Structures are given as C-alpha cells and as structure tokens.
Amino acid sequence: xxxxxxxxxxxxxxxxxxxxxxxxxxxxxxxxxxxxxxxxxxxxxxxxxxxxxxxxxxxxxxxxxxxxxxxxxxxxxxxxxxxxxxxxxxxxxxxxxxxxxxxxxxxxxxxx
Amino acid sequence: xxxxxxxxxxxxxxxxxxxxxxxxxxxxxxxxxxxxxxxxxxxxxxxxxxxxxxxxxxxxxxxxxxxxxxxxxxxxxxxxxxxxxxxxxxxxxxxxxxxxxxxxxxxxxxxxxx
Numbered sequence: 001x002x003x004x005x006x007x008x009x010x011x012x013x014x015x016x017x018x019x020x021x022x023x024x025x026x027x028x029x030x031x032x033x034x035x036x037x038x039x040x041x042x043x044x045x046x047x048x049x050x051x052x053x054x055x056x057x058x059x060x061x062x063x064x065x066x067x068x069x070x071x072x073x074x075x076x077x078x079x080x081x082x083x084x085x086x087x088x089x090x091x092x093x094x095x096x097x098x099x100x101x102x103x104x105x106x107x108x109x110x111x112x
Numbered sequence: 113x114x115x116x117x118x119x120x121x122x123x124x125x126x127x128x129x130x131x132x133x134x135x136x137x138x139x140x141x142x143x144x145x146x147x148x149x150x151x152x153x154x155x156x157x158x159x160x161x162x163x164x165x166x167x168x169x170x171x172x173x174x175x176x177x178x179x180x181x182x183x184x185x186x187x188x189x190x191x192x193x194x195x196x197x198x199x200x201x202x203x204x205x206x207x208x209x210x211x212x213x214x215x216x217x218x219x220x221x222x223x224x225x226x
Contacts, residue, residue, distance in 0.1 A: 031212065033214070035216075040218075041218075042201075042216050042217065042218040042219065043201070043203075043216040044216075045213055045214060045215070048211070048212070048213070050211050050212070056211060058213065059213075059215075090155060090156065092156075092214075096212075097143050097144075097205060097211070097212035098143060098144060098163065099161075100146065100158050100161045101146060101158065101203070101214060102158065103148075103155045103156040103157075103158075104155060105154070105155045106154070106155050
C-alpha cells in the first residue's frame, strides 16, 4: 500500500531531551516536507526537501533540523525541545512541485 | 509572502444541500492549489489538485474551480451527506522565493446535519 508513515504517533517528553520523529514513504517521491499544526495558526511548513541531500527552510524552521540521506526517509530532529514545540506534526511527500501531496497520519508531541 | 484565507471558518448545513467553500490567496504566481479534508485527530486526505493552467477539477460530488487572476478557488460539494462533515483545507503551491512551498488556509469546519 502506498503510504507515508510517521513514528512515533504520540510522544510526551521533557524540555531539552533530544528527540527524532521519523518519516518514511514508499512511493519513490522526490519532494518531502514537515508541517506543524497549531490551533488558530493552521498548518505551517517547517522544512522541505526537493531530493536527497537537498533541504531548505520553510516558514518556521527555528529549533528543528532535518536530513535527507535516503530518498524514502526524512527525519525531523528536535535537539533541545521546548514547550512551544508542543504541536501536531505532519510529514508529506509528492513526486514534485506539480504533483499531489500525500500526508502521514501525524505525530502529537507534548513537551513539558 | 503568500497568504491564504478560507471563508467561512465554519458552516452548518442540512443533509442534501449543495454548498460552496471559498479560498483566496494573495500571490497569483502559483504552481497549483490543492483541497484536503481533515477528520478530527486524523491526517489530511487529498481531495482535488488543480494546476495553475486549469480552471476546474471534478471528483464525484466535488468540483473545485480556480481563478488565478483574481486569487480565488471554490470547492463545490453537491448533495451533502453527514459523512462529509470534516475540516476542509485549501493549500497553495508556490515558489516561495526559492523552490516550492505549500501554504495552507486555516480551514472551514463543515457540519452536515442528518
């Protein structure tokens, strides 16, 4: 089944403890991106990647890192999480800028 | 900077009614526009994708139109059903000054009453 998977789906952590949220797609998509969704603010892009080893900042990149070493994986790294990073995170992928975006199921992160 | 606005923020209709959701954007230099639905606590499901060169797309009871020059798109839902209840999101694909960005509206919460 063609899909975007994220792990973990739910995570509660403490301030400053490094964490990684994984994202993987099995559709051979070149474009991948991360979003966060917050009440009243909607979905905002954190980082995106046009292809392997090519990443760029979205609208809210502060406090996040990404890497794209393989085409199928695009992990989101929070090196020192803070409470303002409590949010619902989505990973998405597509063949490229002219194609439909497919979203993962989301990761609900709580930082205390 | 691209700003995407969706009106209304919430809509409640009786079952069977035809309805229109609106999306407007400020920068008309777009690649495409995509409509999604999001169910509570769930991810986003793609409904329709319209390329900048297209005027409309149809899928079943859904029809999306695009007027790039005026910065507007509409999603038309025919013969609404309670199962259509969800939040509908509009997302604009544009260059963002670099490569490709997707900017979302805040959504329209649709409730279809039996």
